[in-house]
Amino acid sequence: VRPRHGRRHNLSLVRQTLYFDGPMSRADLARATGLTRVTISDLVTELLECGHARELGTSSDVRPGKPSTLIDINRPGLQIIGLDLTAHRVLRGAVLDLDGVVLARTERRVDDVAVVDLADVLDLARETVALATAPVLGVGVGTPGLVSEDGMVRSASNLGWTDVPLRDELATATGLPVQVANDAASAARAAYTLLGASDDFLLVRIGRGVGSSLIVGGTQLLGAHHAAGEIGHVTVGNDGGATCRCGKVGCLETWLSAPNLERALTAADGSAEPLVEAGTRLGIAIAPVIAALDLTEIVLSGPEHLLTAPLVEAAQSTIDSRLLRHPDVHVAVNVAADPDDIVLRGAAGLVLSSQLGVI
C-alpha cells in the first residue's frame, strides 16, 4: 500500500466510522479507528475543508479538562440524487439525505412506449438536481437490465434499451458523479447500508422479472460479466413448468415474477397455492447458492401483497430442508422494508459508497 492509497483508505475509514457511529470527538475517533490522534486530527481537517464532515459543538460528557468538539459526517450539508427506472410506466427521482431519507420527489410518465427515451431520463435527473437544497454528492441510478462496469446499460428489455451509456450521458447532463446499477444490486445496497442486512446475504428482487444480488463478506459480487445474481431464467427442477418469455420451460420467473404470480393467483381463485409454489421453487433454486457461499440471510424485495407469509414460509422451509443441518447455522428469510423506495434509497447508497467510502 503506497502512502497515497493509505491516506485514501484512512479517509474512508474515518467517514465510515462517523457515518455509522458519529458524532464523536477526535479522541474517540482515534480509538474507534485505531489511528493516532495526530493522524485523525489531520484527516478530520481535510474532511472539514472538503465539506464531508462538520463540527457539532462540544461533548456533554463530564470529563476533566477541556470539553472536546464533536465531529460528524456532514449530514445536513450534503444531498444525493436517486433515480429508479424500474417502476411500471413511470420514471422516479428523489433528493435524499445522507441517511437515505427522501426529501423531495419527481416523476415522469412514460405511458405506452416500447422504448423509453433517454432524454426523458436526463430531463428527470436535471429536474431532480434542481430541487436539491444542499451541495449534491452524486447521482445514483437503479435500472432494470444488465449494467456493465462503465455504467452502460447493456440490455434492458423493459426500457427497450441496448448499449445505452447511461452513466456518461447523466454525468454530462448533470455535471455530477454518477453510479448506475441494476435494480437488484441497488436494492441490496439499500438493504446493506441503510436497512441493517447481514454481511453475507442474497437479495432476491421480484418485479416484472426476478433478479438477485449477492453481498458476501460485506462486498457486493458483480461477476465476470456483471451478471452475478441473474437467477430469473434458471430452470427449477426437471418436472417441466410453463414456457417462459425467454423461450425455455420452467424458469424461476414463470412462478415468481410479479405478473406471473398475479396471473396464477387470479386463476387460483383465492387459494394461496401459487404463493406456496413460488416460495418452494425459489427455495429449490437458491439452496445450493446459500450452501456454496455460506450465507446467513435471504432478503426478499418486491410487492408487499405477494411477499406474504405463505411464500416466505414455503421458501424458508424448502431452504431448511435442503441444507445440511447444523445446530449453529440458521438461514433467515426476511422481507425487505420499504419496498416502494428501496431502489431509490439503494441508488443513494451507491453514491455514499463511491463518494464517501461508506459501505
Ligand SMILES: [Zn+2]
Ligand atoms: Zn426464462
